[in-house]
Amino acid sequence: MSQYRESRERLERPLIRLAKAVGVATSYMGMSNDYHEIADDVLVSVLAALGIDASSDEAIAASLKTLLDDKHRRLVAPTVLHVEGSDSKVLVNVGVFDIPEASITLEDGTPYQGKVMPDSGDGSTAYWMNDAFVTTASVVIPADLPIGYHTLHVKVAGRTQDATLISVPKRIELIDAMKEHRLWGWMAQIYSIRSRESWGVGDFADLGTMLSDAKTKTGADFMLINPVHAAEPVTPLTPSPYLPISRTFLNFTYIRPEAIAEYGLLGEESRARVKQLHDSVRSLNTNTDHIDRDAMWAAKMQALWIIFKAGRTPERQAAFDEYKRSRGEGLEAYATWCLAYDKWGAPSASPSSWFVTTNKDSAEVKALRDRYPDTLDFYRWMEWIATEQLADAQGAARKAGMELGVMADMAVGVHPLGADVWWNPDRYANGATVGAPPDMFNQQGQDWSQPPLNPISLEKTGYLAYREMVHAMFAQAGALRIDHILGLFRLWWIPAGKGAKNGTYVAYDSAIMLGILALEAARAHGVVVGEDLGVVPEQVASSLASHGVLGCAVEWFEQMNGVFRDPRRWREMALASVDVHDMPPCAGYLQYEHVKVRAALGLLEGSVDDFQKSAEAEQRAMLRMLLNGGWISADCVNDVPGHLQQIIEGMYRAMTASPCKLLAAAIVDGVGETRTQNQPGTNNEYPNWRVPLADGDGNPIMVEGLFDQPRMQSLARVLNA
Template sequence: MESSERLARPLIQLAKLAGIATSYVGMSHDYHEINDNVLVAVLAALGIDASGEGAIERSIKHIQDERHARLVAPTVLHRVGEESHVPVNVGMLDMPSATITLENGEAYEHTLLPDAGDGSKAYMLNGQFVSTASIVIPADLPEGYHTLHVTVGERTEDATLISAPPRVELLDEMREGRLWGWMAQLYSIRSSDSWGVGDFEDLAVLLENAKSKTGADFTLVNPLHAGEPVSMLTPSPYLPVARGMVNFTYIRPESIEEYQTLPDDTRRQIEQLHASVEPLNGDAQLIDRDAMWQAKIQALWLIFKADRTAERQREFEEFCAQVGEELEAYATWCLCYDKWGAPSEDADNWEQRLAKDSPEVMGLRQQFPDTLEFYHWLEWVASEQLDRAQSRAKAAGMRIGIMADMAVGVHPLGSEAWWYPERFAKGATVGAPPDMFNQQGQDWSQPPFNPIALERTGYKAYRDLVHNMFAHAGAVRIDHILGLFRLWWVPAGLKPIDGAYVHYDSEVMLGILALEASRADGVVVGEDLGVVPDYVADSLSSHGLLGCAVEWFEQKDGMFRAPADWREYALASVNTHDLPPAAGYLELEHVKLRERLGLLEGPKEVFERSAMAEQDAMIEMLVEHGYLDAELARDRKANQTEIVMAQYRALQDSPCKLLAASITDAVGEKRAQNQPGTNNEYPNWRIPLADARGQVVTLDTLFDRVDVRNIATIMRTK
C-alpha cells in the first residue's frame, strides 16, 4: 500500500482525483508505485496541467470547482427496477426539481421527488456554499437513453439518463444448458470461390455448414471493423480504422445484387480479375490481402457504376441517412487517403495539417463526388453482406450466429481518431504492463478514449459502437474487458513498463452493454484474461457478463484446475488466437518462436523448462480426471491428436455456459495467428488455414473432414 506521506502529496491527490491509479499490483503479486514523470505525462494526456507545484494546485481547484459548479453530472445511470438517487448541487436553501424526456421524445409522466441536501458537506464556490441534494428516479422508469432536466432556481441543466437493465440475461437455452460453437479467423478460411482471402459469402457458408454438419450455434470471428481503402492494408484486425464501420474488403463481388444484371463484357472483366487472384486460395504460407484488394476493388468499381433499381437506390440512400455522420467520417477519410496518400505522423501530412471541415477537405469532396459515393456504397454493400450472413445463420437454426469481436481501440491515424479527436486522449496509447507472457510489457499504439469526454457526451461514442456491433451479430466478445474498468496508458516516448492505469466508469459502460444486449436478445462475452482484480470479476459476474476460461490459463501454483471447478459464466476454450493451436503448443512452438524473435528476457532453456513443466501439469490433469489414457500420455509425439482430443473432452466437464472449439485445432494447424509484441517480425494475422502437413484446408471440405467431425462430436456430447 502507498504510505500516508505519498498519499498526502498534491501530485498523487491530483492523479487520484482524475481517476489515475498511482500504484498497482502486477501478475506476480508484485507491488509498483508509478513514477512522477509518468503521472505528469498521463495527466497531460487528459488535458490536465501538472507541470509544477503551482499548476498542480490550480488543477486540483479547477476540477473541484467544476464538479461543484454544475447542477448535475452530464451522465447519470439508472437501473431498471431500482430506485435511483441522483446527486444535485444546490445552494444552502435551494431545492431541485426535475423532469424526464424519454428516448422516444415523450414526457415521463411520473413526478420526480427531491431529497433535501446535506449542509454538513458544503463546498465554498465563488464565495457561496454549495451543498448536495438529490432527485429520486422511480424504479419503473423504462430502459433507454433518456434526458434528465434538472432545475435549481432559475438554472436548468440537462443530463443523459441511461436507464439500463441490471444485468445481461442468459438466453433461454443457456439457463439450464449451454451452447457451443467454433472460433475462426475469417480471412484465413478460403473457398474455391474466394478472392484469396475469406469473405462475407464464405462467412455465410461457414455458419450454415457449422450448424447443419456439426450442430454448432455460433462462430466467433476476428474483428470485422473497417480498415484502409487502398493498399497497404493493415493485417491486424485489432487495429481498425473505425470500429463502428464494417471492413468492406470482405465483400464478395459476385454476391452483390447488381452483379447478376451486368452486361456480359463487364462480367467477363470481373471474372478475369477474379482469375488473377484465384491462385492465392492455394497458398498455405501467407494471406496476401493487398493482391486480393488490388483486383477486387476494380471489380467493385465496375459494379458500382452499374445501374441500380429505384428500390435498391432507395435502400442505399436510407442506409446513408441512418448511419449518418459516422459513415460520412469514414468515407471522407477514405477519399483523402485515396487521393492524398496514406496518413502519417509527418507534420506536413494531410491528416496532421487538415481537419474534417477544412476548405481543402471540403474541396476534395466536391472534386470527387463519385469516389466519395463509392466509399459510401462499399460500406452499404459490406453491411448488407454481413447482415445476410447472420440471417442465413439464424435461418439454418443457429441460436446465436455470429459472435462479433470488438477491438479494444482504433488506429491512431484512422478515420475515427481524425474526425473525432475530442474523443481520445492526446499523447498516450493503450497497452499492458509486463507479465509472464510479455515480459517487456505491451504498447498497442491505440489512443484511449478520454473518460472525461465520454462522461460529458453521455457516452455516445461507446453507445453507438455497442449498438453497431449488435446490429450485425447475436453476441459480442469484448476484447480486454478490463478496459471498461481501467486501461494501461503508455505516455508518448516512454516504454510500456512506464505507464499507469486510468480508471473508467465501468458501471455506466456495463449498463450500456446490458441495454444493447437486451434489445438484441444477445450475449456478451468479456475477454478477462490476465491480471483481473477481484472487484472486476465480481462486477462482471453481477452484471451477467460471461468471462473467458482458457484451459491453458486455468492453473495456479503449477497445477491445472479441474474443469468442473471453472466458473459457470464463461466461454470455455482450449486456447486463444495469441497462442499456437493445440498441436503447436504441445510442440513448444511458442518457445521456439519467442527465441527466434528475441522476445525472451532470459535463456531459452529456462523458458523451455518452464513450458515443459506446464505441459507435464496439463497431461497430469488430463490423466487424473480420465480425459486421457495414461498409456497414451507416455508418448506425446505419437499420440498428439489424442492429447488434443482429451483437452476438448475436458471442456465438457466445465459448467461454462458457452464452449468454443478452434478450427485450427480441429484440422491440426500448428502455427499461431498472432505473436504479441511483434509487428512484421512475424506474419501476424496472415496465416492461412492449413492442416498438420501444411496443406491448405478449404471451406468447401472443412466440415466433411474426419478430424473436424471428431472435435464436433466431442463438443456435442452434453
C-alpha cells in the same frame, strides 16, 4: 509508510490530489504483488493527455480549482446512470435553501409520464463559490423508467440543465437456450478460410456458408470470429484485425463482389472484366504459405468500382439513402477519411501530413469532398454493402437454427492515425497510448500504440462513442466478445516517449459502460463475453458476474504452480476454450511449436534449453490432469507424437466436463493445423494474421467440405456428447 500504501504526506500533495480527482492512479500493485508509486513526470504527462495542466505548482492549483468549480457549477453531472427496477438518486448542486425540480424526455422524444421527485440534501457538504455556498440535494428517478438513452432536465432557482440519463437493465440475462443448457460453437479467423469462389481471402459470403454448415453438419450454435472492424481503403492493408481504423464500421475488404445485388445489373463486358479480376487472384485461394490481402484488394476494389458504377434500382437506391441517413456523421467521418487516404496518401504523424494539418472542418477537406463526390459515395456504398453481407451471414446462421450465430470480437482500441481519431480527436487522449505494465511475461511492459478513449470526454458526451460502437456491433451479431474487458474499469496509459514501463492506470466508469453493454444486449437478445485472462482484481470479477458478463476459461491457462485445475471446478459463467490465437493450435503446442518459433525469432529471455524444459514440464502436467480425469489413456502419455489426435480430443472432452455455459472449439484444432496466427512480440518477423488454414501436412483446407472433414466431425462428436 506502509509497504503497500502511499504516505499521508504524499496523499496531501496537490499533484497527487489532482490526479486522484480525475481517476489517475498514483500507485498500483503489480502482477507479483509488487507495490509501485508513479513518478511525478508520468503523472504530469498523463494529466496533460487528459487536457489538464499540471506543469507547475501554480498550474496544479489552478487546475484543481477549475475542476472543483466546474463540478459544482453544473446542476447535475453530464451523464447519469439509472438501473431499471430500483429508484435511483441523482445528485443536484443547489443553494442552501433551493429545492430541485426535474423531468425526463424519453429517447423517442416523448415526455416520461412518471414523477421525478426531489429529495432534500443532508447538508453534510458545502462548497464556497461565487460568494455563496453550494450544497447537494437529489432527485429520485423512479424504478419503472424504461431502459434507453433519455434526457434528464433539472431546474434549480430559475437555472436549467440537461444530462444524458442512461437507464439500463440490472444485468444481462441469459438467453432462453442457455438457462438450463449450454451452447457450443467454433472459433474462426475468417480471412484464413477460403472457398473456391473467394478472392484469396475468406469473406462474408464464406462466413455465411460456414455458419450454416457449422449448424447443419456439426450442431454448433455460434462462431467466434476475428474482429471485422474497418480497415484502410487502399493497400497496403494492416494485417492485424486488432488495430482498426474505426471500431464502429466494418472492414469492406470482406465483401464478396458477386454476392452484391447490383452485380446482376452488369452488362456482358463489365461482368467479363469482374471475372477476369477474380481469375487474377483465384490461385491465392490454395496458397498455404500466407494470406496476400494486398493482391486480393488490388483486384477486388476494381471489381467493386465497376459494380458501384452500374447503378442501383430505385428501391435499392432508397435503401442506400436510408442507410446513409441512419449512420449520419459517423459514416461521413469514415468515408471522408478513406477519401483523404485515397487522394492524399497514407496518413502519418509528420507535421506536414494531412492527418495533422486538416480536420473535419477544414476548407481543404470540404474541397476534396466536393471534387470527388462519386469516390466519396463509393466508400459510403462499400460500407453499406459490407453491412448487408455481414447481416446476410448472420441471417444464414439464424435460418440454419443457430441460437447465437456470429460472436463478434471488439478490439481494445483504434489506430492512432485512423478515422475515429482524426474526425473526433477530443474523444481520445492526446499524447498517450494504451498498453500493459511489466509482468513476468513482458518485463518491459507492452505498448499497443492505440490512443485511449478520454473518460472526461465520454462523460461529457453521454458515452456516445461507446454507445454507437456497441450498438453497431450487435446489429449483425448474436454475441459480443470484449477484448481486454478490464479496460472498462481501468487502462494502462503510457505517455508519449516514456516507454511502456513508465505509465499508470486511468479509471473508467465501469458501471455505465457495463450498463450500456447490458442495454444493447437486451435489445439484441444477445450475450456478452469479457476476455478477462490474467490477474483480475476481485472487485472486477464480482462486478462482471453481477452484470451477467461471461468470462473466459482457457484450458492451457487454467493452472497454478505447475498443476492444471480440473475443468469440473471451472466457473459456470464463462466461455471455455482449449487454446487462443496467440499460441499454436493444440497439434502445434503438443509438438513444441511455440518453443521453435520463439527460439528462431530470438524472443526468449533465457536459454532455449530452459524454455524447452519448462514446456515439457507443462505438457507433462497437462497430460497428468487428462489421465487422472479419465479423458486420455496411458498410451497417450507414453507416446504423444503417436496419439496427437487422441490427446487433442481428450483435451476437448475435459473441457466439456466443465460447467461453463459456452464452449468453443478452434477450427485449427479440428483440421490438425500446427501454426499460430499471431506471435506476440513480433511484427513482420512472423506472418501474424496472415496464416492460411491448412491441415497438419500443409494441405489447404477450403470452406467447401470443411465440416465434413473426419477430424472436424470427430471433434464435433466430442462437443455434442
